[in-house]
Amino acid sequence: MGDVDDDLRTRLAAAYPTIRRFAAVVGPADVEPDDLVQDAFVRVLRRGIDDIANLDAYLRRTVLNLSSNERRSWSRRQRAYRQERVVTETVSATFVDVADLLRLAPDVRAVLWLAEVEGWTHAEIAGLLGCSEEAARARASRGRRRLRLALVEEG
Amino acid sequence: MDDLRSVLEAMAERGRPAGAEVVVGRAEAEVHRPRGRRALRVAIALSAAAAVLVAALVGGGLLYARTKLDDIERLDLGPVLAGSATPAEPMTVLLVGSDTRAGLSTADARRFGTTAEVGSARADTIMVLRIDPAAGRLSVLSLPRDLWLPIDGGPSQRINTALGDGPDALVRTVQDALGIQLDHYVQVDFDGFRQVVDAVGGVTVPFDTPVRDRVTGLRIDQPGCRELDGDQALAFVRSRHLQALIDGRWLTDPRGDLGRIERQQQFVLSALAHAAGARNPLTVADLLDAAADHVSIDDGLSSGDLVALGRRVASVGAGVRPVVLPTEPTRVNGAAVLTASESDLRAAGVAVQTHPAPATPVPGQVDVTPKASCDK
Numbered sequence: 001m002g003d004v005d006d007d008l009r010t011r012l013a014a015a016y017p018t019i020r021r022f023a024a025v026v027g028p029a030d031v032e033p034d035d036l037v038q039d040a041f042v043r044v045l046r047r048g049i050d051d052i053a054n055l056d057a058y059l060r061r062t063v064l065n066l067s068s069n070e071r072r073s074w075s076r077r078q079r080a081y082r083q084e085r086v087v088t089e090t091v092s093a094t095f096v097d098v099a100d101l102l103r104l105a106p107d108v109r110a111v112l113w114l115a116e117v118e119g120w121t122h123a124e125i126a127g128l129l130g131c132s133e134e135a136a137r138a139r140a141s142r143g144r145r146r147l148r149l150a151l152v153e154e155g
Numbered sequence: 156m157d158d159l160r161s162v163l164e165a166m167a168e169r170g171r172p173a174g175a176e177v178v179v180g181r182a183e184a185e186v187h188r189p190r191g192r193r194a195l196r197v198a199i200a201l202s203a204a205a206a207v208l209v210a211a212l213v214g215g216g217l218l219y220a221r222t223k224l225d226d227i228e229r230l231d232l233g234p235v236l237a238g239s240a241t242p243a244e245p246m247t248v249l250l251v252g253s254d255t256r257a258g259l260s261t262a263d264a265r266r267f268g269t270t271a272e273v274g275s276a277r278a279d280t281i282m283v284l285r286i287d288p289a290a291g292r293l294s295v296l297s298l299p300r301d302l303w304l305p306i307d308g309g310p311s312q313r314i315n316t317a318l319g320d321g322p323d324a325l326v327r328t329v330q331d332a333l334g335i336q337l338d339h340y341v342q343v344d345f346d347g348f349r350q351v352v353d354a355v356g357g358v359t360v361p362f363d364t365p366v367r368d369r370v371t372g373l374r375i376d377q378p379g380c381r382e383l384d385g386d387q388a389l390a391f392v393r394s395r396h397l398q399a400l401i402d403g404r405w406l407t408d409p410r411g412d413l414g415r416i417e418r419q420q421q422f423v424l425s426a427l428a429h430a431a432g433a434r435n436p437l438t439v440a441d442l443l444d445a446a447a448d449h450v451s452i453d454d455g456l457s458s459g460d461l462v463a464l465g466r467r468v469a470s471v472g473a474g475v476r477p478v479v480l481p482t483e484p485t486r487v488n489g490a491a492v493l494t495a496s497e498s499d500l501r502a503a504g505v506a507v508q509t510h511p512a513p514a515t516p517v518p519g520q521v522d523v524t525p526k527a528s529c530d531k
Contacts, residue, residue, distance in 0.1 A: 021167035033169065098166055099370050116160045117167070147159065 011055055012041055018118075019059045025113045026106045027067045036063050036070075057128045060110070064129065067106040100147055108143040111136050164489075229454035230340065235326045237336045238455040245287040246338040247508065249329060252280030253318055253344055280419065281314060283329065283337070285507045296333075296478040296507040297416040303485075303492040304332050313492060322451075333504030340453040347449025348392075349385035357382040360391065360422060364401055368394040392419050412493070413482070478506045 016037065023033040023040075040062040044055070101109060110129060114120045122140065126133040285294040300315040307317060307324040308331065317325040326337055352358050359382050367374045373390035375381055383391055395415045398405040408414040480503040482493040495503075 024167045024169045025163055029169070098162055101162060101166060112159070113163050113167070117163050144159075 008044070012044065015056060015059055018056070019063060022060055022110070022113060023063045023067070025101075026064055026110045028070045028106075029102055031067075031070050036066050039066055057130070060128055061130055064106055064110050104143050104146060107131075108139045108146075111139040112143045115140050161489075228451040230322055230342075230451050232323055232326060232340050232453040233455060235323045235330075235337075236340060236453055236455060237338050243288055245285065245289075247335060248284045248286065248339045248341055249326060249337050250280075250282040250284055251318065251322075251325065251340070251342040252348070253342055279315065281325075281329070283333070283335075283507050292476065294476045294478055294507045296480065296503055297419065298329065298480065299412050299416060299482060299493050301412060301491065301493045302480075302482065303487060303494045304328060311487075313490075322453075332500050333507075334501045335504040335508055339456055342451040344449045349389055350449065351385075352383070352388040353385040357384050358388055358422065359383075360388075364399040366397055366399050367405070368397050370394070370396045373397070388422070392422050394418065413479075416479075417477075478503055 019037050019040065020033055023036040027033050027036045037059075040059045043062055044058065101112075104112075107129070111125055114125045114128065115122070120128065122136040123133045125136040129136065279300055281298040281300065283294075283296040283298070285292075285296075287293070298314055300313065302314040303311050304314050304317075305328070306312045306314075307320055307327050314325075314328065317328045322340055322342065326340060329335075330337055359380050361380050362375050362378050364378050365376050368390060371390040371394050373387065373394050392415070395411050397408040397414060397418070399408070400406075410417075480495055481499050482495045485492060485494055
């Protein structure tokens with residue numbers, strides 16, 4: 001790994017802040033976001049940059065896949081409440097809503113993040129995550145609907 | 156739904172140690188890095204720090220106990236602490252529940268990762284204890300973790316970040332804010348908490364109503380005295396979103412972290428009583444193991460002093476006075492923090508040092524009386 005070329009190193013370092021935030025939102029709460037990012041970087045380094053047309057999209061898909069896998073194995077371990085504990089510690093003011101967000105699937109969270117915060121259109125999100133535009137739109141509305149339900153139940 | 160965006164943004168910052176940098180190029184070595192380390196290290200609210208200590212000390216006459224107590228990690232804090240002349244004199248102790256140990260052994264560092272890898276330690280629970288052995292009194296002042304203070308004479312931050320600069324930085328930060336001199340320092344990590352509670356066979360807590368916290372996973376279906384094991388106790392003392400079932404409706408404790416502080420103090424009293432009552436040698440041995448592995452103290456406290464101190468804390472009983480610092484919730488650069496006025500901080504410093512009688516309240520002092528009791 002000593003000969004990682006400087007260009008790739010620079011591109012990964014530049015991608016880091018965006019991907020780190022994405023991983024923090026999409027990843028299970030008992031997985032350190034930096035671990036997800038690190039794994040995604042490792043895959044890029046193994047494959048070599050030539051194989052990867054769009055670095056940003058590739059990193060996001062990898063993080064999302066890792067998150068979905070982690071979430072499944074985590075569910076089997078029945079550690080539901082630990083998950084929420086972790087995030088609560090970090091975002092004290094809004095933890096009710098964070099807990100609600102955590103109940104959503106990683107791909108739903110990913111779409112909400114990309115649409116609400118990064119400001120992509122559903123078509124662009126579809127391109128980034130490798131799904132259809134309809135799927136992106138459906139996930140966003142499913143996420144918003146579930147959050148509304150959660151808030152109603154809360155009150 | 157307006158705040159979906161802000162919730163997402165808050166979430167995006169989770170688990171981020173200050174000044175985190177990405178390392179590119181060490182990839183092969185990192186592939187099998189264990190997952191969720193940070194999660195395991197997550198802070199607990201550690202009221203049982205006191206319990207570990209006291210319990211360890213109750214069995215202090217035993218040779219095994221002496222040996223174990225000598226294993227407790229000593230921190231060189233001589234330059235910032237006053238120290239107390241003799242164990243019989245009043246002393247002020249900073250009690251810290253942290254999400255990591257200040258000085259991991261090499262083996263632990265291999266197991267959990269070094270500070271450089273996982274980010275610096277943060278203090279989850281910060282309490283100032285004032286013990287007056289002659290008068291049989293103990294004052295407790297809890298400082299909320301989100302309290303916004305100048306850190307070690309520098310720019311303001313949440314107080315819980317001060318530990319990242321070392322225990323001495325936290326000591327100076329607290330001393331400067333409250334205008335008091337601290338004598339000793341005790342730090343306990345999260346795992347010590349669970350071990351202590353399990354070692355004493357659970358801690359009994361009174362509940363007036365069914366309660367739950369959907370965030371920490373706490374669920375108590377029946378009111379009355381309930382014995383909590385280590386995991387449940389953790390869910391209880393870490394709860395910042397406690398809901399009580401009143402007249403068929405789940406109502407949320409609006410006090411957040413401040414409500415949590417009150418529950419922690421209540422829990423300390425209960426845990427103290429349990430630990431102080433421990434006479435079973437196996438229980439004492441478990442407690443001592445927990446203390447040796449999860450407690451750090453300043454090097455001004457000898458094992459003999461610890462034993463003497465623990466016995467006295469355990470004997471204080473009803474003489475415990477909680478001191479509450481008035482705070483204002485606010486936002487700094489989007490972060491939810493708590494601020495306190497300089498005069499309120501000083502008043503709380505005075506109150507914790509002077510043990511004023513409840514009949515003559517001073518600013519900054521509030522009496523918190525447990526609503527129910529579980530005395531046997």
